Amino acid sequence: MIEFRNLHKSFGREEVLRGVDLVVHEGETLALLGPSGTGKSVLLKHAIGLLEPDEGDVVVDGVSISKATPEELRRVRQRVGYVFQNAALFDSLTVFENLRLALEGEEERRPLNELREEAKELLARVNLDADVLDMYPSELSGGMRKRVGVARAIASRPRYLLYDEPTTGLDPVNAQNIDSLIMELREQLGVTGIVVTHDLESAFQVADRVALLHEGRVRASGTPEEILASEDPIVARFVRRGRIQPAVPV
C-alpha cells in the first residue's frame, strides 16, 4: 500500500502540492489525472524518494520514505518500478545494458548468457523482439523506447509500477498498445499501479480508480464511473473537456 499523507511541496515560491492525501490500495491501478502543471509527476517522484517533501510523508508498505535509511530506501525502490515520461533510457548504453543495470544487483556479477536470456524474456513480455537487444535507444521509435522503459521497470519484479505519462507523445495506435500493456502487466504480475496521465481515454481504460489533482490537492477520487458522474464543477469540466464527443449531424 502506498500512502501520501498531507504532502506539501514547493519549488521556490511556487507551491505545487498543497496537502495531498491519497491511498493506493494493494492490487489496484489508480489513474492520477489533472491538468498539466498540477504536480502529478512531482507527487509520483515522492513515492520513491526522488523528491523530498516540505511537509507530510509518503509511506510505502509501512516504510516512511522521508525517514528511511539509505538501505531501507534502496529496498523500497527495488519493490517499485518506475516508468519515466520519456523512458529515461541511458542513451550511452544498449537496450541490453539498460536492462542489465536493472537485472543485476549493485555489486552482483551474473553470467552474461543468463542475463541476455532474462533480457529477452523481458522484451517478449513487452512485445518486443530480441533484435533490439543490441540497439541503442536513439535507434528505437518512441513507442519502442517506452516499452523498453517498461521492461526495465519490471526487471526487478516489482510490487508497484508507477507510470509517468506513459502515452504522452505517442500516436493513438501506440498509445492503445501501451494501455493494453499496462492492463496485461497488472493481470500477469499482479502489480499495484499508479498511472499519471492527462489522457482521459487511457485513464478510464486502465484504472480501477481515478483521482483528480487540482491546485495541489486531490479534488476527487473514485471509480471511473463515479468520476464521470461527478457533479463537482471542476471535475465535470475536466472530464467533459477531455472527452470530446463526435459532432452529431443535424
Next chain:
Amino acid sequence: MGAAPPFIRFGDPVVRVRRGRRRGPKRPAPGYGKESRTAGRAVPRSSGVPRGEHKKARFEHHQGNVKTATNAAAVPFTLGPVRKWLDEVGRAALMAWAILRILPKPRRYVAAAIQHGYVIGIRSLPLVLVMAGLGGAVTSQQTGAQFTGSLPMWVIGSVAAASVITELGPLLTAIVLIGRVGASIAAELATMRVTEQIDALQAMGRDPVAHLIVPRVVAGALVTPPLVIIANAMALVTALVVGVLVVDGLTVADFVYGMRFYFRPFSLIFSAIKGFFFGLAITYLACYIGINGRGGAEGVGRTTTAAVVATTLALMIVDVVLVPLLKMW
C-alpha cells in the same frame, strides 16, 4: 538513523529544503512585505488600529502564533547570495563525502574507471602532445630571445626545463583536459539529469555517485599524472629541437647541460602531484556542476560553460596553492 540518504542529497534540485519546514508563504506576515499592502493584511493600517496592535501582531508572528514561512524572500538581500554560496559549498562537500565512502569498495567502480581512464588518457593524448610540443617550442624560442648575449647558452636549457616541468606541462595538459574532458563530463551529466536518466538510476536503487561520479573522478586523478609526464617529455624534446634550430649558438650539449643542471627528481614528482590535483579538480567540479544541471538544451549549455569557467578558475587556484609545496623541498 533518521537521516535521508546522503547519496541522493547532493544531486537533487537546489530547491530542496530541510524536511518539515514549509517554504512557500501560507499566510502573509502581518505588517511585512508585499502581502501587507494587499487585502491579506492581518491588521490593516487603514483600519484605525493603534500602532501598538501592529507591533503585537508582529510579535505574535515571530513567536510562531501565526504560521508562516522561512522563504528566500524573508532573507535580507545581502544574505541571499551568501546563503546560496554556502549551500553550494555544503552540497559539494556532501558529494566529496559520498565519493570517499565509495572509494574503499573498488568492485563498484573499477571497470567503469578503466573505461573513463581510456577516454581521458589515451584519447586526450594526441592533443596533449600537440599542445605540449607547441608550448616547448615557444619556451625555448622566447628564452633564447631574452637571454642571447647576456647569459650563457646552457641557461636556456635550465629555464626551459624549469618552466616546462613545474608549470607548462601540467598546465597545458590540464587546459586540454578542461576542454576535452571537463566540458564533456558536465554536458553528459547535465543531459542525464534533464532527461531523468539520473532519476532512473536512483529509481532502480543504484547510487549515481558510484556509477557516474567516482569512476570519472578516480580516472581523472590517476590518468592525469602520466599524461603530464608525457607532456613534459614532449615539451622538452621540442624545446631542444626548436631551440637548437632557431637560437643562434645553442647546441644540444648546452641545452642538455642546462637541463641536467636544473633538474631535481622532486621537480618531476611535483609535476605529477600537480597533475593529480588538476585531474581531481577538473573531474570533480565537472561532475558536481554537471549533475546539478537543469533546464533543457539551454540549461545543458549553461552548465557546460559554468563547468569550463569553474574548472579553469579552480585550476589556477590549485596551481597557486601548490607552489609553496615545491619550496618545501
